[in-house]
Amino acid sequence: MGIDFDKALGLHPEALKLRAERTKILASNIANESTPGYQARDIDFASTLASVVNDEGGAGLALDTDALYRVPNQPSQDGNTVELGVEQAAFSQNASDFQTSLTFLNMKLKGLAKAISGQ
Amino acid sequence: MTFRQITQIAGSAMTAQTVRLNTVASNLANAQSAAGTEAEAYRARKPVFASVFEGGSADGTVAGARVQVLDVVQSDEPVRRAHEPDHPLADADGTVYYPNVNPVAEMTDMMSASRAFETNVEVMGRVKQMQQSLLRLGEG
Numbered sequence: 540m541g542i543d544f545d546k547a548l549g550l551h552p553e554a555l556k557l558r559a560e561r562t563k564i565l566a567s568n569i570a571n572e573s574t575p576g577y578q579a580r581d582i583d584f585a586s587t588l589a590s591v592v593n594d595e596g597g598a599g600l601a602l603d604t605d606a607l608y609r610v611p612n613q614p615s616q617d618g619n620t621v622e623l624g625v626e627q628a629a630f631s632q633n634a635s636d637f638q639t640s641l642t643f644l645n646m647k648l649k650g651l652a653k654a655i656s657g658q
Numbered sequence: 659m660t661f662r663q664i665t666q667i668a669g670s671a672m673t674a675q676t677v678r679l680n681t682v683a684s685n686l687a688n689a690q691s692a693a694g695t696e697a698e699a700y701r702a703r704k705p706v707f708a709s710v711f712e713g714g715s716a717d718g719t720v721a722g723a724r725v726q727v728l729d730v731v732q733s734d735e736p737v738r739r740a741h742e743p744d745h746p747l748a749d750a751d752g753t754v755y756y757p758n759v760n761p762v763a764e765m766t767d768m769m770s771a772s773r774a775f776e777t778n779v780e781v782m783g784r785v786k787q788m789q790q791s792l793l794r795l796g797e798g
Contacts, residue, residue, distance in 0.1 A: 555792075559660040560720050562788070566664045566781050567709075567723035570671030572774050573678070574707040574725055582720070606720050623777065634784050641791055648796045 547651055550592050551644045557588055558637040564606060565630040568621050575617040579609035579626065661789045663713065663722050668778040668785070670710075670724040675775040677705045677727045682768045689759040692740075694747040699755035702733040702764075733758055 564580055571577040611620040681703040693699040709723040735758040743752030 559788075562785065563660050563664050563667070563722045564720055566667050566785070569777055569781055570667045570725050571707075571709045571723055572671075572777070573675075573770065574709045577709045577723065627777070630781065630784070634788060637788050638791060641795060645795060 542651065542654075544651075548644065548647050550588065551640050551647065553591050554588055555637065555640045555644065557582075557584065557591065558633060558640055561633050562630070562637065565626055565633060568609075568626045569623070569630060571619075572621045572623055572626075573619070575619055577619050577621060579611070579621045580606045581609055581629065582606055660719065661785055664785045665782060667722050667724050668782045670726065671778040672775055672782075674705070674707055674725040674727050675771045675778070677730070678771040679768060679775070681705055681730060682764050682771065685757075685759045685764050686761060686768075688757055689761055689764075690756065692745060692747050692754045692756055694749050694754065696737055696739075696755050699737040700757040700759070701737065702735070702757065702759045703730050704733060705730050 561582055561584060564582065568579040568581075571579075609620055609622075609625070611622055612625070613622070614620065685702045688700040691700050706728045708726050708728045710726045711721040711723050713719050713721050737758045738756040740754050740756055741752055742748055742754050745752075745754045748754050
């Protein structure tokens with residue numbers, strides 16, 4: 540009897556990967572805070588994760604089409620839609636969620652290790 | 659790998675903001691440099707930023723956007739003329755030409771640039787933490 544790691548770990552590895560990708564998008568937004576015409580982007584995390592999890596054996600993350608454009612609260616004159624407060628809050632929350640997914644994954648792995656060593 | 663790209667993105671923003679700070683310093687330093695002719699007068703310099711998208715659909719990831727400094731352009735606002743016949747650089751009419759630097763605008767630009775730089779330093783620090791905790795996955 541073997542352990543199916545994909546089943547045992549659940550959706551946490553996918554969530555972790557998605558969190559890392561989202562970090563990149565948010566870091567890009569923050570980096571381009573003063574670039575004229577730059578349009579801030581983000582992904583709808585819940586729906587993207589759902590599509591990745593349901594898409595068994597698909598060609599990995601096909602995220603590019605799912606990166607949406609942020610609607611700014613206060614549009615600026617030069618067409619830049621980055622609002623630093625919004626992006627910093629999203630980045631911070633995303634980093635915390637990354638750690639949370641990591642913690643879940645760690646707990647799952649510990650559970651598996653215990654099962655394997657027969658404790 | 660995502661984390662390396664994030665570090666590059668934050669790094670490119672830090673470089674761009676450094677260029678911006680550099681032009682601000684240059685503008686403020688030369689704010690009072692008089693010249694004898696209009697052509698010789700110092701003109702305020704401004705960097706032009708552009709975003710560069712990298713990665714994306716081909717490698718199954720989302721595209722990140724670096725910041726690139728396209729060029730540093732000179733301001734075409736008119737230079738300030740002053741009638742100072744006693745000035746050693748004054749021309750035949752007693753006119754000297756002062757740079758078109760606006761010190762108040764430069765100061766706010768400086769604050770904005772340094773704040774943006776700090777923000778990207780924070781991003782880098784946070785990403786480093788995330789990477790290190792990922793490396794500790796499965797330990798103890």
